[in-house]
Each structure stands twice: as structure tokens, then as C-alpha cells.
Amino acid sequence: MIVLYLLVPLAxxxxxxxxxxxxWAVRDGQFDDTETPALRILLDDPES
Amino acid sequence: MEREEVFCCTGCALVRAALREAGFxxxxxxxxxxxxxxxRPVAPDPLGVREMDTARFLTEHTTPxxxxxxxxxxxxxxxxxxxxxxxVERMPAELAxxxxxxxxxxxxxxxxxxxPEAAPLSSVADWLARFGYALRPTRGDEGRQRTxxxxxxxxxxxxxxxxxGNVMLLAFALxxxxxxxxxxxxxxAKWVSxxxxxxxxxxxxxxxxxxxxxxIGMAWRARDVRRLHLDTPIALGILVGVGHSTWAxxxxxxxxxxxxxxxxxxxxxxxxxxxxxxxxLAGDATERLLALLPAMARRVTEAGTVEPVxxxxxxxxxxxxxxxxxxxxxxxxxxxxxxxxxxxxxxxESRPIPVAEGASVAAGATNLTAPLRIRxxxxxxxxxxxRLLAWVREAETGRAPVVLWADRLGGVFVLAVLALAMLxxxxxxxxxxxxxxxxxxxxxVITCPCALGMATPLAFAVASGRAARAGIFVKSDAAxxxxxxxxxxxxxxxxxxxxxxxxxxxxxxxxxxxxxxAALEAHVAHPIATAIEQAVPNRPEAVTAVHAENGxxxxxxxxxxxxxxxxxxxxxxxxxxxxxxxxxxxxAAAEGGSTPVAVAVDDRWRAALAVGDGxxxxxxxxxxxxRARGFDLHILSGDHPETVAHLARTLGLAGSRAHGAVSxxxxxxxxxxxxxxxxxxxxxGDGVNDAxxxxxxxxxxxxxxGSTASLVAADVFLTxxxxxxxxxxxASGETAVRTVRRALTVSxxxxxxxxxxxxxxxxxxxxxxxxxxxxxxxVVTLALTQRVPHSSTA
Numbered sequence: 001m002i003v004l005y006l007l008v009p010l011a012x013x014x015x016x017x018x019x020x021x022x023x024w025a026v027r028d029g030q031f032d033d034t035e036t037p038a039l040r041i042l043l044d045d046p047e048s
Numbered sequence: 049m050e051r052e053e054v055f056c057c058t059g060c061a062l063v064r065a066a067l068r069e070a071g072f073x074x075x076x077x078x079x080x081x082x083x084x085x086x087x088r089p090v091a092p093d094p095l096g097v098r099e100m101d102t103a104r105f106l107t108e109h110t111t112p113x114x115x116x117x118x119x120x121x122x123x124x125x126x127x128x129x130x131x132x133x134x135x136v137e138r139m140p141a142e143l144a145x146x147x148x149x150x151x152x153x154x155x156x157x158x159x160x161x162x163x164p165e166a167a168p169l170s171s172v173a174d175w176l177a178r179f180g181y182a183l184r185p186t187r188g189d190e191g192r193q194r195t196x197x198x199x200x201x202x203x204x205x206x207x208x209x210x211x212x213g214n215v216m217l218l219a220f221a222l223x224x225x226x227x228x229x230x231x232x233x234x235x236x237a238k239w240v241s242x243x244x245x246x247x248x249x250x251x252x253x254x255x256x257x258x259x260x261x262x263x264i265g266m267a268w269r270a271r272d273v274r275r276l277h278l279d280t281p282i283a284l285g286i287l288v289g290v291g292h293s294t295w296a297x298x299x300x301x302x303x304x305x306x307x308x309x310x311x312x313x314x315x316x317x318x319x320x321x322x323x324x325x326x327x328x329l330a331g332d333a334t335e336r337l338l339a340l341l342p343a344m345a346r347r348v349t350e351a352g353t354v355e356p357v358x359x360x361x362x363x364x365x366x367x368x369x370x371x372x373x374x375x376x377x378x379x380x381x382x383x384x385x386x387x388x389x390x391x392x393x394x395x396x397e398s399r400p401i402p403v404a405e406g407a408s409v410a411a412g413a414t415n416l417t418a419p420l421r422i423r424x425x426x427x428x429x430x431x432x433x434x435r436l437l438a439w440v441r442e443a444e445t446g447r448a449p450v451v452l453w454a455d456r457l458g459g460v461f462v463l464a465v466l467a468l469a470m471l472x473x474x475x476x477x478x479x480x481x482x483x484x485x486x487x488x489x490x491x492x493v494i495t496c497p498c499a500l501g502m503a504t505p506l507a508f509a510v511a512s513g514r515a516a517r518a519g520i521f522v523k524s525d526a527a528x529x530x531x532x533x534x535x536x537x538x539x540x541x542x543x544x545x546x547x548x549x550x551x552x553x554x555x556x557x558x559x560x561x562x563x564x565x566a567a568l569e570a571h572v573a574h575p576i577a578t579a580i581e582q583a584v585p586n587r588p589e590a591v592t593a594v595h596a597e598n599g600x601x602x603x604x605x606x607x608x609x610x611x612x613x614x615x616x617x618x619x620x621x622x623x624x625x626x627x628x629x630x631x632x633x634x635x636a637a638a639e640g641g642s643t644p645v646a647v648a649v650d651d652r653w654r655a656a657l658a659v660g661d662g663x664x665x666x667x668x669x670x671x672x673x674x675r676a677r678g679f680d681l682h683i684l685s686g687d688h689p690e691t692v693a694h695l696a697r698t699l700g701l702a703g704s705r706a707h708g709a710v711s712x713x714x715x716x717x718x719x720x721x722x723x724x725x726x727x728x729x730x731x732x733g734d735g736v737n738d739a740x741x742x743x744x745x746x747x748x749x750x751x752x753x754g755s756t757a758s759l760v761a762a763d764v765f766l767t768x769x770x771x772x773x774x775x776x777x778x779a780s781g782e783t784a785v786r787t788v789r790r791a792l793t794v795s796x797x798x799x800x801x802x803x804x805x806x807x808x809x810x811x812x813x814x815x816x817x818x819x820x821x822x823x824x825x826x827v828v829t830l831a832l833t834q835r836v837p838h839s840s841t842a
Binding site: 005040 | 133134137150196198202203206210213224236240
């Protein structure tokens with residue numbers, strides 16, 4: 001079970017990374033409008 | 049004859065055409081009913097558009113981006129559906145200089161990245177106006193503040209759940225045996241839990257501690273324990289739980305409650321976030337209203353030239369010019385010119401009134417026919433409409449009595465828990481003194497009013513979210529509850545019981561003559577002319593020699609025939625008295641509050657029309673069911689008393705309960721008088737003229753759909769056309785209040801059981817870890833399973 005001393009901190013680091021990613025997403029405004037993006041999928045892709 | 053097709057926007061019209069080509073006509077026919085309910089958006093105010101190009105606007109309302117681009121957040125009126133998203137977001141491909149356009153559909157906002165040189169905002173507005181969307185500047189930064197608060201809470205929520213999840217994982221290991229075997233690993237698990245719980249409590253729990261502290265201060269100053277907020281026992285539970293667990297970790301003796309405490313914090317934050325989010329749509333309405341008011345005016349200089357200026361630069365005594373179809377920007381008197389004004393927004397009068405030199409005009413009225421020069425008397429906040437709106441904006445966020453009751457419970461709760469803690473201490477002093485600390489901590493953790501704290505916000509948030517999807521927006525929880533407690537209803541006429549726009553209500557005579565009249569009226573700019581024009585979809589094209597006689601009517605040649613449309617007495621001058629069936633209708637129209645219109649072709653009477661503001665189809669049904677509930681019904685309108693009396697007769701209301709020519713201020717006084725009699729009053733209205741009355745009322749309901757001014761004043765506003773949603777809103781309020789009561793009962797029951805078990809020494813950390821989330825889940829389930837309001841207009 002000694003491996004837990006390595007695995008648990010590792011898991012916590014991963015969780016921390018996920019939280020940072022979430023914080024970035026919130027500040028980027030990705031959760032401000034949760035309805036329009038669902039409609040955007042219906043639209044044509046812009047001609048490249 | 050095929051029905052005229054009405055769409056909410058050009059996007060939908062295009063989609064309709066595409067679907068018809070692909071053979072999906074039937075689906076579209078069903079969809080058409082939805083489109084027909086929407087109102088056409090208003091054309092953008094040309095002066096407001098020009099304001100958006102000024103350097104001052106650019107520095108105040110836009111932010112610079114890389115490469116000379118600027119970003120602007122603007123209000124876009126008239127967006128409704130996926131097709132609108134498609135159209136608006138195609139802008140970069142169609143309009144050079146616009147780099148990006150992102151539409152926030154539910155809030156009606158568009159974020160633009162544009163080059164002010166290549167694509168000034170006025171050209172963007174013009175492009176959007178072609179599709180019937182009105183671009184308007186955003187005023188005030190309340191929306192931005194709301195978004196900031198929402199984002200902050202969301203980050204807090206995410207962090208709290210991440211910490212809670214990890215603490216739960218560790219607790220799982222401890223509960224499944226690690227805790228009993230002990231050893232270094234168990235001790236390590238507790239220390240890690242402690243390390244995770246500390247930021248959860250300090251960062252995640254901060255809002256609760258702040259409010260608990262504030263309420264303790266308030267209770268201390270008032271020397272009244274009942275002032276304690278429900279957050280006080282929550283903060284107490286969190287502190288005792290974490291304190292006890294920390295001590296147990298350090299001394300490696302006793303139980304740890306970290307998991308229960310951090311999940312409690314995360315769950316309570318979730319409830320708060322859901323509540324905040326459900327209020328955003330209603331809050332945005334204030335900004336939409338401010339965007340509607342004109343911010344620019346054309347000032348006439350001493351040299352006689354005309355210059356556009358911002359409204360706040362105008363002074364008393366200045367002369368401003370108002371072109372036809374524009375909104376009057378100031379209160380004042382007419383210095384020169386004669387025209388007709390549509391005061392419907394302000395007074396509720398549905399007929400346009402002729403004005404001439406010397407007449408006083410109010411900001412907000414629409415100039416219909418000819419340019420006017422107006423001497424400024426009051427601007428902005430000082431104008432009549434400004435004062436009305438300022439009064440409306442003073443509104444505080446109302447809390448429902450049932451919420452207040454739950455909050456006031458805080459004091460009682462703290463007292464009860466402290467008494468129980470003493471009882472526990474006394475009991476275990478006798479039984480086993482070494483276990484006192486353990487059981488007191490268990491008591492404080494398990495009675496932490498988590499479910500109680502979630503019950504009301506969640507039930508109201510879910511109710512308002514569901515209602516919003518049905519087109520019913522309720523601004524505060526207090527309004528939801530007030531909807532269930534009213535016993536008197538005051539109805540507005542124009543735009544509420546009636547459709548608010550002129551149309552041909554009845555006609556007799558032959559159809560050909562009607563088509564000829566419509567063709568002729570298509571060349572005249574007058575509300576009555578527009579109503580006649582729209583009554584006939586297929587009109588002859590060949591119209592010549594149009595001559596409008598002011599205040600009387602119009603004559604001209606259509607398809608080579610001499611057509612005369614206008615006031616009956618004016619037509620009678622040329623054609624003699626009207627024949628019997630036509631005369632009957634004309635007389636009935638005049639008595640019924642409509643405008644009688646005569647049609648003569650080649651100097652012979654051919655048709656008669658009654659043009660008026662038609663009754664909404666579902667108005668009688670609403671009146672019927674409101675009366676069936678035993679409500680005291682009143683009609684107050686700014687319109688002509690005769691018109692109002694006729695309407696009351698049609699609806700079967702006593703004449704004494706229907707009043708016409710009531711000014712906005714008077715409406716408010718009448719509502720206040722009803723309240724003084726002990727009535728709880730609901731006001732249903734639609735315009736700025738109702739704003740004061742809507743605020744004064746216990747519940748103000750704004751009907752009619754779209755972004756009208758009354759939205760700010762109203763506690764409830766309905767975006768679906770028709771009156772059926774009024775009843776749906778009342779039903780939904782009843783459901784919400786019932787759900788709140790049920791949720792409160794369940795959570796109080798849980799707390800009583802939990803406290804009893806804790807006093808008896810039966811609560812271990814594992815019991816708390818199961819019982820607490822279960823009670824919260826039960827409350828969440830109750831909130832989520834409440835009945836959805838029916839919003840069918842049928």
C-alpha cells in the first residue's frame with residue numbers, strides 16, 4: 001500500500017490541474033451563455 | 049385565400065422558404081402559429097445609431113483589441129431563434145471590417161469585434177436593420193457586474209466540489225475499514241482530508257461566514273436573537289465540525305467529519321448558483337429598457353443649421369428637430385410645425401393626436417407624419433417618462449415572505465441547537481463524560497440546516513426556470529408568492545385587453561371596393577390608413593392622382609376608377625347620405641369607440657369600415673376565469689372613456705369598474721387606494737403608462753411580449769402574446785409556494801430526527817455522511833418534480 005503515498009498526491013495534482021482549467025474556462029466566459037452554442041452546431045461552417 | 053405569413057424574423061422566413069422547397073410545408077404550417085405570436089421588431093432609431101459612431105461612444109463603450117479592432121457588447125432586439133443566430137453570425141462573411149459576431153440569444157446581446165474605420169457601427173446597424181433587428185447601445189454596467197458575480201461564484205463552486213470530491217474519496221477509504229485498522233496510512237488520510245478541507249472552508253465557505261457575521265452583528269445591536277440569519281447555524285455547524293475534526297486529527301483520537309462538512313458547503317453553493325442564474329434573464333430587462341430611450345437629439349443652432357448632440361448636452365430653451373417616425377427625445381412645447389403624435393407608450397391613448405404650435409409634448413411619444421421643432425423644457429431624468437422610470441428603478445429585490453420566514457428561523461434554530469447541546473452535555477455527563485465532546489460535535493454537524501437552506505432558493509429557482517421556458521418571467525421570489533395571494537385585479541386596456549394596434553374590426557360592402565380603398569391607403573402614412581392597407585393582401589397596383597385632405601380622408605384614381613376613402617361626413621358631401629346597411633355600421637362604430645371610415649367609388653357609396661383596436665381573442669376567457677375565482681376586477685385606461693365603457697360592456701363588467709382617461713400617476717393612486725382598502729392588487733398592463741401602477745401593485749404583470757418599457761416595472765412579464773399566460777403564471781406561483789412549504793417541512797423533519805439521534809449518541813460520521821446528502825437530495829427532488837405550468841394559449 002506504500003504506493004498510495006505517491007498516487008494520492010499525484011491524483012490531487014491532476015485534480016488541481018482540472019480546477020485550473022475550469023477556472024480558465026469560466027473566466028473566458030464559456031459558461032455565460034449555455035443556450036446559443038447548442039444552436040450554433042446547426043449552422044453551416046464558415047467557408048474557409 | 050392563403051393566410052398572410054408572419055415570421056418572427058427574416059431568418060425564419062428564409063428557413064420557411066428552404067423547407068417549402070424541400071417539401072416540408074406541413075411542419076412549417078404548424079411552426080407558423082409560433083411565428084405569428086411574435087411581434088415585429090422596431091426599426092432602429094437613426095440618431096441612436098449615429099451616436100454609436102462618435103469617438104466618445106467608442107472610448108466609453110468599446111474595448112480595443114489587437115490589430116486596430118475594437119470589441120463592443122451591444123443590445124440586439126428582435127432575435128428569437130436559431131435562424132437569428134445563423135443570420136447574425138454570418139455578418140463577418142458579408143460585411144467587410146467585422147471580424148467576429150457572437151450572439152447571446154437568451155439575453156439578446158451581440159458581441160462584435162470590428163474595425164471602426166472599415167465598418168462603423170452605424171453600417172453594422174444598417175446591415176442588421178435589413179433583417180429587422182435593431183442594434184442599440186448598452187447603457188450602464190449592471191449586466192457586466194452581474195456576469196462578474198456569476199463567474200466568481202461558479203469558480204468558487206467548482207473549487208468547492210473538486211475539494212469535496214477528493215475528501216469524499218479519502219472518507220470512503222476511512223469508512224471501509226482503514227479508519228478502524230488505524231496506522232500511518234489512516235493518519236495520512238486524515239491529514240490530507242484536513243489539508244483539503246481547510247481551503248474548502250475558508251474559500252468555499254466564505255459567503256456563509258460573511259453573512260453569518262453580519263447577522264450576528266445585527267442581532268447584537270438589536271439585542272434580538274431573532275435577527276440571526278439561517279447562515280448563522282450553518283456557519284456554526286461548519287466551524288464546529290471542522291474544529292472538532294482538526295483536533296481529532298492532531299491528537300489522532302476521535303472522529304473526523306471533513307467529508308460531511310465540505311459536501312455541505314459545495315451543496316449550499318450550488319443552490320446559490322442555481323438561484324443567481326435563474327434571475328439573470330429578468331435582470332437583463334432593465335438594461336434593454338434603458339437602451340430603448342433615445343440618447344441623441346438634433347439641436348437647431350442659432351445659424352439655423354441642425355447638429356446632432358447627446359441628450360445630456362441639451363439645455364432648457366434649446367430647440368430640437370424631430371423628424372417624422374422618430375421618437376420625441378425631450379419634454380417641451382412645439383415651436384413650429386404640425387403633426388400627429390402617437391402617445392400610446394406614454395398614456396395608453398391608442399388614437400394618434402394632432403398637435404400644432406404651442407402644444408406640449410412628452411419624451412417617448414412618436415412623431416408620425418411631419419417634422420416638428422420643439423423647445424426643450426425637461427430632459428432625461430427630469431422628463432415625465434424619466435421620472436416614471438427613475439421611480440421604477442428604485443425597486444429593491446423583494447424577498448418572499450416564505451423566504452423571510454425561513455431566514456428568521458435562524459435565530460430560533462440557533463437557540464434550539466444550543467439548548468439541545470446543553471441537554472446532550474447533561475445527558476452524557478451522567479452516562480459517559482468522556483464522550484460529551486463527540487456527541488455535541490455530532491449534534492451540531494447533523495443539525496446543520498443544509499436542506500433547510502437549500503429548500504426555498506431551489507424550489508423558487510426551479511419554478512422560475514420552468515416558467516421562463518413557458519414565456520413567463522418572474523423577477524423575484526416575493527412576486528411568485530404574491531401571485532398566490534391577490535384578491536383584486538386591475539387591467540389596462542390598450543395592448544393588454546386589446547391588441548394595441550389599429551386594424552379593421554368590421555366591414556360591410558363589396559370586396560372590390562375594399563381592395564381599391566386598400567390600394568389607395570397604401571400611399572398614405574397614417575395609422576388608420578396602414579390598418580386598411582393591411583386588411584387586404586392583394587391590392588391593385590395602378591394608383592395615380594393621390595390627394596390627401598388633412599383630417600378628412602384621401603381621394604385618388606385606382607385602376608382608372610375614382611376612389612374616395614375617409615370620414616363619413618366628408619364622403620357624404622360628394623355622394624349624399626349613406627345607404628342603410630352602411631350607415632348602421634358607421635353609427636355602431638362611432639358608438640363602440642372605433643373610427644368609422646367610408647369608401648366611395650366613382651362618387652357612389654360602396655363600403656363602410658370600422659377601424660379600431662381589436663379585443664384580444666382570449667380576453668373574455670381571462671375575465672371569465674378571474675371572475676370565477678372571485679377577484680375584484682377593474683379596468684383603468686388612458687384611452688377615451690367612451691371606448692373604455694364600451695369595452696367593459698363587451699366583457700360584461702360593470703361600468704363603475706371601468707375608467708377611461710386615467711393618467712399614469714392617477715393609475716398608481718387608484719391602485720394605492722385599493723390597497724388602502726386592504727386589497728392585494730395585481731395590475732396587468734403593457735406600456736410605460738402602466739409602469740407606476742405596475743410598481744405600486746402587489747404584483748405587476750406586463751403582457752404583450754418583446755422588450756417593452758413596462759418590463760422593468762413589472763414583477764412578472766410574459767413574452768408570449770395573449771392573456772392565457774397570466775393564468776399560467778398564477779398557477780405556477782401556486783405550485784412553487786406549495787413546493788417550498790413541502791420542502792421546508794421535509795428538511796425541518798430531518799433536522800428534528802437528526803437532533804434526536806445525536807442526543808441519543810447514535811450519530812457517527814458515517815451516519816452523518818449518509819443522512820445529510822440524503823436529506824438534501826430529497827429537497828432537490830421535491831424542487832425538481834414540481835408540476836410544470838401549462839402555457840397553451842388554447
